[in-house]
Amino acid sequence: MSAETTTPAQPAEAAAAEPDAERPRRRQARGERRIAQLLQAAGEVFVESGYSATTTNAIAARAGVSPGSLYQYFPNKDAIAAALAGAYADQLDELLAPFAVVDPVLTPLDAALTGALGPIVAFHRDNPACLVLFVGGDTPAHVVDLQAPLVARTHARIAALLAIYAPQLPDSELRLAATVTLAAYKGVLPLLVAAEEAQVPALTAELCALLLGYFEQLTKRGTR
Amino acid sequence: MSAETTTPAQPAEAAAAEPDAERPRRRQARGERRIAQLLQAAGEVFVESGYSATTTNAIAARAGVSPGSLYQYFPNKDAIAAALAGAYADQLDELLAPFAVVDPVLTPLDAALTGALGPIVAFHRDNPACLVLFVGGDTPAHVVDLQAPLVARTHARIAALLAIYAPQLPDSELRLAATVTLAAYKGVLPLLVAAEEAQVPALTAELCALLLGYFEQLTKRGTR
DNA sequence: TGAGATTACGAGTGATTGCTCGCATTCGTC
DNA sequence: GACGAATGCGAGCAATCACTCGTAATCTCA
Numbered sequence: 484m485s486a487e488t489t490t491p492a493q494p495a496e497a498a499a500a501e502p503d504a505e506r507p508r509r510r511q512a513r514g515e516r517r518i519a520q521l522l523q524a525a526g527e528v529f530v531e532s533g534y535s536a537t538t539t540n541a542i543a544a545r546a547g548v549s550p551g552s553l554y555q556y557f558p559n560k561d562a563i564a565a566a567l568a569g570a571y572a573d574q575l576d577e578l579l580a581p582f583a584v585v586d587p588v589l590t591p592l593d594a595a596l597t598g599a600l601g602p603i604v605a606f607h608r609d610n611p612a613c614l615v616l617f618v619g620g621d622t623p624a625h626v627v628d629l630q631a632p633l634v635a636r637t638h639a640r641i642a643a644l645l646a647i648y649a650p651q652l653p654d655s656e657l658r659l660a661a662t663v664t665l666a667a668y669k670g671v672l673p674l675l676v677a678a679e680e681a682q683v684p685a686l687t688a689e690l691c692a693l694l695l696g697y698f699e700q701l702t703k704r705g706t707r
Numbered sequence: 708m709s710a711e712t713t714t715p716a717q718p719a720e721a722a723a724a725e726p727d728a729e730r731p732r733r734r735q736a737r738g739e740r741r742i743a744q745l746l747q748a749a750g751e752v753f754v755e756s757g758y759s760a761t762t763t764n765a766i767a768a769r770a771g772v773s774p775g776s777l778y779q780y781f782p783n784k785d786a787i788a789a790a791l792a793g794a795y796a797d798q799l800d801e802l803l804a805p806f807a808v809v810d811p812v813l814t815p816l817d818a819a820l821t822g823a824l825g826p827i828v829a830f831h832r833d834n835p836a837c838l839v840l841f842v843g844g845d846t847p848a849h850v851v852d853l854q855a856p857l858v859a860r861t862h863a864r865i866a867a868l869l870a871i872y873a874p875q876l877p878d879s880e881l882r883l884a885a886t887v888t889l890a891a892y893k894g895v896l897p898l899l900v901a902a903e904e905a906q907v908p909a910l911t912a913e914l915c916a917l918l919l920g921y922f923e924q925l926t927k928r929g930t931r
Numbered sequence: 932t933g934a935g936a937t938t939a940c941g942a943g944t945g946a947t948t949g950c951t952c953g954c955a956t957t958c959g960t961c
Numbered sequence: 962g963a964c965g966a967a968t969g970c971g972a973g974c975a976a977t978c979a980c981t982c983g984t985a986a987t988c989t990c991a
Contacts, residue, residue: 535759620843663913670894696920
């Protein structure tokens with residue numbers, strides 16, 4: 484769950500306990516809906532114009548809401564991006580989970596890759612704003628920070644996966660390889676998001692081949 | 708040569724011939740120097756703040772020049788980025804040339820990659836603004852267009868290279884592979900630019916391994 | 932040295948934009 | 962139905978920024 488959304492059913496308790504936490508104002512269902520509308524609209528406008536070119540008024544207009552209402556739910560423009568990015572990070576984290584439970588004996592590497600990459604690609608195609616916020620050169624610093632734990636976890640997972648298939652490599656090389664893998668992946672993702680639907684399977688296969696080829700290079704390197 | 712810079716030694720002739728070409732005002736050496744200063748300063752500020760967050764006043768201040776002077780040499784902010792990007796594109800084009808003259812019989816693929824990639828990486832590390840303008844999600848459309856011919860040429864070169872090492876693949880697959888190669892390369896480049904000097908050789912080697920592994924996958928795919 | 936072009940300045944302008952404020956409306960609850 | 966809280970509005974404020982303009986210094990070349 485992202486930071487901004489507060490559970491509406493919550494009898495006013497445990498508020499006096501924390502002194503500097505601002506009182507969690509009860510939110511009506513209408514408010515929750517507005518927040519969802521605003522985030523949806525923000526995603527659309529971010530995709531169309533990039534982060535810094537989108538105006539808060541444009542987001543409000545797209546959501547069919549006045550600027551004043553927007554600022555009732557978000558303290559500023561960055562908070563909108565942060566809430567959106569937080570939600571994306573949570574969803575991606577779940578999609579990345581399958582990587583952790585792969586059994587390296589039963590599943591060959593390329594099958595594992597293909598299986599896990601499919602849903603991730605689909606997610607990014609459904610939420611193009613995610614890429615705008617995460618790989619856009621334009622994103623405010625504290626929004627980028629929101630993805631740091633996610634990136635760290637992903638990095639660790641890739642390194643662990645590599646350690647299984649190339650156990651002879653030293654840890655430093657594994658980490659380097661994981662970093663490069665992530666970077667390459669990030670480079671190819673925009674292609675997948677921008678592509679026509681019909682091209683997606685072929686492109687996904689290419690991405691798998693790219694990563695697989697790299698992994699084989701790493702394996703060879705250790706053996707030789 | 709980029710669009711903005713005009714040759715200073717040019718006896719005032721052939722100006723009346725073209726009607727709508729604005730008269731090429733003779734530029735003194737001082738002016739040329741100012742342009743260089745401004746482009747240099749613009750690159751620095753772009754790297755620090757990204758394109759849209761940099762103000763023309765900040766560029767002027769960094770160059771030690773008044774805003775008015777800046778607008779004597781560039782009609783608007785985009786033109787500064789365009790001039791810078793044009794210069795970068797020209798330099799990159801030269802650095803990419805070696806790829807065209809590789810003899811596939813004499814030079815193994817990995818040696819060719821390593822040899823050509825070194826100078827390119829060095830260039831990007833010397834000119835980090837190049838990446839900001841070319842892969843930043845923030846760049847104005849007509850600046851992105853400036854790199855289109857360069858990208859097209861590079862794409863064609865990669866496809867040609869692939870055709871040598873994997874001649875059995877159909878053209879469409881070669882083009883797709885070249886696109887993916889470029890995207891992966893673009894993803895890894897920021898890593899190389901941000902890295903410490905000591906990490907650069909290792910990272911460059913990883914980039915080579917990544918591309919090489921992909922190429923080998925492509926070769927296998929055709930043979931099998 | 933003097934005329935004309937180029938370079939330089941920097942306060943100012945108009946437009947944009949993130950955000951506020953006072954007030955009207957709707958909702959949940961007793 | 963009545964009261965307080967939450968929601969909603971939108972004109973407008975303050976700040977920012979790309980860009981201009983009048984003027985003055987400096988250069989080129991005869």
